[in-house]
Amino acid sequence: MDIVTLRNYRSTDAVAVSRLFREVYGDHYVHPHVYLPYMISQNHDDGRWHSLVAVSGKKILGHATLFRNAGSPVAELALTVVHPATREQNIATRLGQQLLIHAQALGCRGVTIKQVTHHAYSQKMADRLGFHSTGLLPDYAPSPFGEILPESIVMGFRGIDDYERPLPSLDWPASCADFMQQMCNEFGTRKKPSPWVGQAMHFDQHSGRYDMVLKQLSSAVLQQLRQLPAHWMVSIRLRLAEGFAGAMHNLSMAGFTFTGIVPDDRGEGWLALFHRNYLPRQLQLHCARMQQLQDQIQQRFGDYCNTALQAR
Structure with missing residues (x-):
């Protein structure tokens, strides 16, 4: 099995990242920006997205992002996608761990995560990363898996450093x-x-x-x-x-x-x-x-x- 390493997103990665989402989700992913490399680049240039990619050689096999609106004390861990070829390597968890460290460097006081309910993978990953599940969003978005019923979401939150949110x-x-x-x-x-x-x-x-x-x-x-x-x-x-x-x-x-x-x-x-x-x-x-x-x-x-x- 080829070694997969993590690195920061580069401006030249947009096309490959968009291709990865198509390979994994077809045309069903809920966030339309991932289908337009120009929008992927623009979100990074504007400072709203802070991404890491997982690479093997020159091929991008994984991606995850911190969303952060200007001035917000909270970021969202999102857009996590991993190619099936990297199974059993905990790529999604490794991407999440590094982005939580990056959230600390950005000065975030907390990070949220939306966990799909079609399967348990993202819920188990959120648990491993230290997120606490706090709420449900029924019928939140069209299914990214091509299902007829919309996808319901489990919301999670994790504080950063010693910041408290009582x-x-x-x-x-x-x-x-x-x-x-x-x-x-x-x-x-x-x-x-x-x-x-x-x-x-x-x-x-x-x-x-x-x-x-x-x-x-x-x-x-x-x-x-x-x-x-x-x-x-x-x-x-x-x-x-x-x-x-x-x-x-x-x-x-x-x-x-x-x-x-x-x-x-x-x-x-x-x-x-x-x-x-x-x-x-x-x-x-x-x-x-x-x-x-x-x-x-x-x-x-x-x-x-x-x-x-x-x-x-």
Whole structure:
């Protein structure tokens, strides 16, 4: 077996990296930039991507990237792809380990990772790299494996150096108290939530999903949410702060299900995840905590559907 070594991405690698994604994923990979070498180069030139490649001779057999938006204290470990010929060499894990060291050099305070649920490989890799799974993103994107159903994602987070990201000390609703206590045990707590950074609301569409980020759930915003088309798949990231219990109740009554938490990549705080109109399915997850959360999500989905049918 040829020796595979790791090195920094070079500007001349763009075409080979794009070819690698096509060889492994065909035309199904969710991030369109990987199919345009020009965009791969532009993302590196702009400082948004920081990549490593795995090479054997002159052939690129692996790739991984740190995404980082300007000014963000958090980066994302992403775009990990490895040619099947390198199996049993832990290439993806080695790329991840080196990029976590690079995240430290960049001054990042934490790194997130999106783990696919079609198979357990990326979930096991994230575990080996020290990530803690914190939430689920149901039906997050079109399947990179050519499947009919969209891909659901497990979110992971790992702090860098001694930087801490404690959660606010709140009275958690009974329906999520066990889960949130586990998160508090993992990351610690603080009396006050971290300051909010940026606008109070963001609203975008991605892959047929409507994404919303909220500083708080006011009665006016809740009313407008209820007026959105009923068939829309909506994903909400809500700041964890005072009033969370009431907001969770109101969102639940509006058909949204709590699916965990994620770090706010614009500041030092945390966001709670809520979703509606995702597809019910069975998932076998590597993390026992995420498996329990997934099972609860499916139970609540069934309960909500039964309540809706009885109301007709």
